[in-house]
Amino acid sequence: MGGAPDRAGRGTLVHLKDESLRRLHASEKAVERSFHEARLTASLAVGLLLVGFLLVAQMRGTATFSQSLERQSDQNLAIIIQQTAAENNALRNEVVRLQVRLLEAGQATEDRTQLLNEAARELNSVSVVAGLEAAAGPGVTVVLSDPERVLLPQDFVRIVHELRAGGAEALAVNGVRVSATSGFSGGDGRIVLEGSEFSRRFEVDALGEPGNLAQALELPGGLKSTLATFPGVEVEIVKKDQLRVPAAKRIGFVHGTPVEDGQ
Amino acid sequence: MLALVLALALGVTLGLLTNVSVPAAWLTYLGVAVLAAIDACLGGIKASLEQTFDDKVFVSGFLTNTLMAAFIVFVGDRIGVRELYLAAVVAFGLRVFENLGTVRRLLFSRWGWE
Structure with a gap:
């Protein structure tokens, strides 16, 4: 075995070793980078998810609030008061009208009751005269x-x-x-x-x-x-x-x- | 990038599905907090494009900013300076637009549109 080829062989080996080490290192780095990337994406995703959720909740809350009375302008409030008053009046009239009807209905019922009572009395006496009922x-x-x-x-x-x-x-x-x-x-x-x-x-x-x-x-x-x-x-x-x-x-x-x- | 868009959509869907409505008393607090959260997210996207993203920094920034924003509004309410929330709104609003601009430019350079 000669010295030169020996040296040459060793040189190739060293080269190969360096190469594999370098590749290993690179792949390790790649793994690390992808791991880092995943964590990055995950945390950003969670943050954005929260933002979306809160946005919707906030929008809904604002929508409800803007319809509430305390957010109305003075002019709107005056109109609302007017409308409510008118409605109130109408309802009060309705109450009076219904009360009158109730009274009338009560009267009618009384009349009918009286009529029924008279009829029942008459029927009773007719029954007695006709012999349909026992009498004392x-x-x-x-x-x-x-x-x-x-x-x-x-x-x-x-x-x-x-x-x-x-x-x-x-x-x-x-x-x-x-x-x-x-x-x-x-x-x-x-x-x-x-x-x-x-x-x-x-x-x-x-x-x-x-x-x-x-x-x-x-x-x-x-x-x-x-x-x-x-x-x-x-x-x-x-x-x-x-x-x-x-x-x-x-x-x-x-x-x-x-x-x-x-x- | 697609995952982030999906996450945002999922959050909106969740909000719509769960039918949560913020009580009127919390509206200002949460409004400023949402602004802070948007700012934090844009900052995170910017950092990730600049390859300087650190999840610890992002999470802590997100939490501190939102809580601090709400707290500033709260303090303003307590000490009779209700307009203090404007400070938070202006600060976060400026930062949102700043971050947005940076992100836009970074994306352009990444996609080679420059």
Whole structure:
């Protein structure tokens, strides 16, 4: 092995080593620079992000504030006050108008209530007269005993008639209501009213002014004296302060139809 | 550069999405603080173009400037010199335009438009 080539070889080696060291150094620097660049960009980016966010928040806050009253000019404020006052007036008028309407409506309701009450009262009395409802009040009880079974249905028709003439408002025979459509039938001492059969002893309840009712039967030559002439028949009239008459069976209206006035 | 534009857009979007509104009492403080923040960011961009950017300097500058700006307004309010905020506005406003000019020139030289 010669010295010269040896030296030359070593020179190449040194050169290569320097070269690789230089490259390593350069790449290290490059890494460092890119790292530095990344940090730079990141911090700037965060700063800009904050700026954007704050800008929007600030703009929104300013927009809200400029609409608030304290930022308005005097002229604007005067206009606003005028408008508000006008609105106020209009609303006050509206309140008065509505109050008047409320009063009127209240009046109308009162009128209607009164009308309804009257109608209800009328319906009540009509119901009592028609026998649709039980009724109570002063009246008389006519007690008839007929041991010989001589009374006829027409005798009861007469009794009912006389009592009605005396002002009876509601009638019942042995607890059966005599209504507008009731009729007496039967024979041979049996009296049939609304499907119920009675004989021998009868109690006729009549609501009305007790004195008038009693008088209607006790007139001289009246029904009481006539009935008393029948064999075995006894008639007793008892005035009562409180009497109760039951409701009639429901009336079925089948063949007729109500006709209005003028038709 | 693209990352920075994106960051700004993201901040605006965030602000729009979260629907934050600054209370009226804070408006002046935050207004001046925003101005300071803009100035700090422009300064940072300038420094990065001049290859002298240091993130520590940037972050500390950003925070100090914004806080100090708000503080100056606050002090002005307290001592009865409400117009003190004008000082901050003028100072930061001038710096914003100055930085903007420098950044523009640096960008031109970088893109070879000179």
